Amino acid sequence: MQLKRFAAAIAATAIAATSLVACGSETNSSNASGDGKVTVKIGTTDADQQAWTAFEKKAEEEGIDLDIVRFTEYPPVNPALDEDQIEISKFQTINYQAQYNASAGKDLRIIGSGEINILGLYWKDHDSLDGIEGEEVAVPNDPSNQGRAINVLVQAGLVTLKEGAPKLTPTPADIDESASKVSVVAVDAAQTPSAYNEGRPAVINNNWLSRAGIDPASSVAADDPNSELAEPYINVFTVKGDQLDNETYAKLVEVWHSDEVTEALNQDSGGTAVQVKRDKEELNEILDGLVEEYK
Incomplete structure (x- = not known):
């Protein structure tokens, strides 16, 4: 029930927030210019990062001009894609996309993987x-x-889940305290650095690390980006279902994995971003499994 309520909240927020799209709402499919270049309208919340500067430059070298639509929040991006205000997006994890698809009754698809930010x-x-x-x-x-934070502790051998607990979305109630080495307390994400500064161990999201001045390389444990438990948190390129075979969009996925973009990602993330290469069939299989869990 908690997952359903959360998913429903996302849907409501998404519908209400579509006015936050930074650019116009007219449909703009990929178009070839007179010089043979193709323009692609892509949406993201991360346009100010070094990786996007490198991405835009490298895409241009490959004959693709990026028309980057900047969003300040997550909720408006998927509706903008669904309504053809943008052609492709790169901002979300598989998990977030699954929540949107399940709550909004949509079927946005994944054309390629990007990086995973280690927790x-x-x-x-x-x-x-x-x-x-x-x-x-x-x-x-x-x-x-x-759930991901608890699974960091599971992978570190610090926490054991009860038999029958959800594998990808456990809560503190799913922890077998008698079989675990540590106890767990759930707090607002913004308070995890405070717990750290008080001397308590804490699982801290990357965005709060930078704000708190905590070195990302100082973690005592982290999730394995190659683990099945980490798969929902792979960042992905998202398109509408009828564009899964679009070669230009597939080329953008390749560009994201270039040496130039990868190096910029490392700088942006303090070394916590790991590029993940998965084929679209596998990525969409993970997506569909999560959608069923959220319904």
Whole structure:
């Protein structure tokens, strides 16, 4: 029920927020210019990052001009794509897209993968897990991050889930406390750095690391980007279903994995972004599985 309520909230917010689209709402399909270049209207919330500067430059070298539509929030992007205000997006994880599809009754598809941002466990003045048994670990309490944070602890061997617990979306209630080495408390994501500064171990999202001045490389544990548990958090390129075979959009996925963009990603993320190459069939299989879980 919690997942359904959360998904419904996303749908309502998305519908209300479509006015936040930064550019016009007219349909704009890929068009070839007189010099043979193709223009693609792409939506993102990350346009100010170095990776997007490198992406735009590298795409131009490949004959693709990016018309970047800047969004300040997540909710308006998927509706903009569904309504043909943009042609493709690169801003969300598979998990977020699944929540949108399930709540809005849509079927946006994935044409390619980007990076995954590693989620880490941080413990002030510690460089390993030595001595962590018996500690209380703070994790973010929002539905999109809480399950992943708990799974960071599962992968680190600190937490054991009860039999029958949801694999990808566990909550603190799903933890077998008697079989676990640490206890878990869920707090607002913005409060996880405070827990860290108080000396408690905390799983902290990357955006809060930079705000709190915490070195991303100082984590004592982190999720494995190649683990099945991390798959929902792969960032993806999203299109409408009838564009899955669009060669220009597929080329953009290749450009994102270029050395230039990858290096810029490393700079943006403090080394916590890892490029992930998965084929679209596998990515959409993961997506569909999550959609069923959120329905």
